[in-house]
Amino acid sequence: xxxxxxxxxxxxxxxxxxxxxxxxxxxxxxxxxxxxxxxxxxxxxxxxxxxxxxxxxxxxxxxxxxxxxxxxxxxxxxxxxxxxxxxxxxxxxxxxxxxxxxxxxxxxxxxxxxxxxxxxxxxxxx
Numbered sequence: 001x002x003x004x005x006x007x008x009x010x011x012x013x014x015x016x017x018x019x020x021x022x023x024x025x026x027x028x029x030x031x032x033x034x035x036x037x038x039x040x041x042x043x044x045x046x047x048x049x050x051x052x053x054x055x056x057x058x059x060x061x062x063x064x065x066x067x068x069x070x071x072x073x074x075x076x077x078x079x080x081x082x083x084x085x086x087x088x089x090x091x092x093x094x095x096x097x098x099x100x101x102x103x104x105x106x107x108x109x110x111x112x113x114x115x116x117x118x119x120x121x122x123x124x125x126x
């Protein structure tokens with residue numbers, strides 16, 4: 001009779017230990033998912049800033065060189081060398097009379113299930 005109780009106690013102890021380990025794994029994995037989400041978001045923010053800076057630099061160079069062929073046209077720039085997967089950069093340069101030139105910069109970048117898009121007009125100071 002005594003042996004049966006000890007074996008039953010050991011079985012209950014093992015089941016409780018497994019339940020505790022399972023709960024700990026759940027808590028740790030949800031924390032890891034939050035960290036993964038935040039890291040993807042930070043990566044996409046940095047990519048968006050790089051794309052906007054590249055678009056502004058390209059627009060500034062074309063305005064300085066008086067490259068009239070690029071004015072008032074929407075051009076999609078090649079961003080392969082930036083090594084940002086699933087990204088695009090579109091720039092439209094406008095030169096209003098008696099004002100500083102402007103560039104409308106449209107960016108998009110994706111990672112896993114998150115996508116960041118931006119569409120803003122920037123003043124280009126020469």
